[in-house]
Amino acid sequence: MxxxxxxxxxxxxxxxxxxxxxxxxxxxxxxxxxxxxxxxxxxxxxxxxxxxxxxxxxxxxxxxxxxxxxxxLPEEPLVAADNFHRAQMAQLIKTVELYIGIESARVMGYVFFGRELNQAVADEVKPTMVKGAAALQRLASFSPYMLGDQACMADFFAYYVFLLARPVAKKVWGWELADDIAGLDGWMKLMAQRPMVKLVDDERKAAIKNMMAG
Ligand SMILES: N[C@@H](CCC(=O)N[C@@H](CS)C(=O)NCC(=O)O)C(=O)O
The missing domain is CATH 3.40.30.10 (Glutaredoxin)
Incomplete structure (x- = not known):
């Protein structure tokens, strides 16, 4: 197992x-x-x-x-069947990982762990994230999922990147990512309703609450 x-x-x-x-x-x-x-x-x-x-x-x-x-388990696919669409999905995942996820994590200590903000780092991060957000707007259709009418690997990966990147952008720069990425907010709400996502999110929230309490 x-x-x-x-x-x-x-x-x-x-x-x-x-x-x-x-x-x-x-x-x-x-x-x-x-x-x-x-x-x-x-x-x-x-x-x-x-x-x-x-x-x-x-x-x-x-x-x-x-x-x-x-x-x-290819018989329950969460990726496209054809090579080009699969590569496009990989491109989207990589874009979200490198230019939104890893960049926003550089200032996460300030947002979630009470550390001091390193303004020089924050000044470096924002322009990369702005480009990442613009790239995502070009790559994702949000129709209603990132790449069409079915959720795929990219949706699960990106959802958990944005779950943290959004509050980070809001607190560090007063920047609501959804203002610059049309479709982001509705897509996140849609993802949050999926039973498996809800289960994992509830566990995350409970773990965070436990940590705060003790
Ligand atoms: N690139 C890694 C990132 C995973 C990651 O950053 N995990 C965090 C926990 S959310 C971690 O292990 N942090 C400890 C560290 O960076 O040393 C992946 O894709 O799995």
Whole structure:
């Protein structure tokens, strides 16, 4: 059985978990916090979560995990059948990951963990995110999902990026991302209604509440 290592508060963990649930995989979760130390590096060489354990070994990096899971159960597809549309989806995921997710994470400590804002970093991040948002507007159709009438891998990946990137942009720059990405708000609301997304989101909220309480 697949083992998913990580913790519920992590948005990357949420991406993998929701994907496992949507594809109806049999899996179990193992709570672990990220750490750059042995023996965890054996599972995840950058010391990050999530990672998974399958019969063949360990895998980390969310997009690699999602690709692998998709290839294990192609009969319940969450990617397009033809090569070009699949590559377009990969392009969209990469755009969201590099120019929205990773960039917004550079100022996340200020928004979620009470750290001081590094204004120089914030000044560097914003122009990249502005371009990322404009690129996404070109790449995603929001009709009503990112790439058409069915949810695909890109929707699950991007939803959990924007779940954090939106409050980050709002707090750091007073920037409502949905003002610059037409369709973003409605799409997020649609995603949030999916039963598996709701389940994972409720667990995330409960984990955050627990952390705050204790
Ligand atoms: N590129 C990684 C990012 C995962 C990630 O940033 N995970 C966070 C938890 S949400 C983590 O492990 N942080 C610890 C660290 O960066 O050392 C992926 O795609 O899985």
């Amino acid at each position: 697949i083992k998913l290592y990580g913790f519920s508060m992590s948005n990357y963990h949420a991406m993998v978990k929701v994907f496992l649930l949507e594809k109806a995989f049999d899996f179990e979760e193992v709570y672990i916090e990220p750490s750059y130390s042995e023996p965890f590096l054996e599972l995840s060489p950058m010391g990050k979560v999530p990672c998974i354990e399958v019969d063949e070994g360990y895998l980390s990096e969310t997009t690699a995990i999602l690709d692998f899971l998709e290839s294990c």
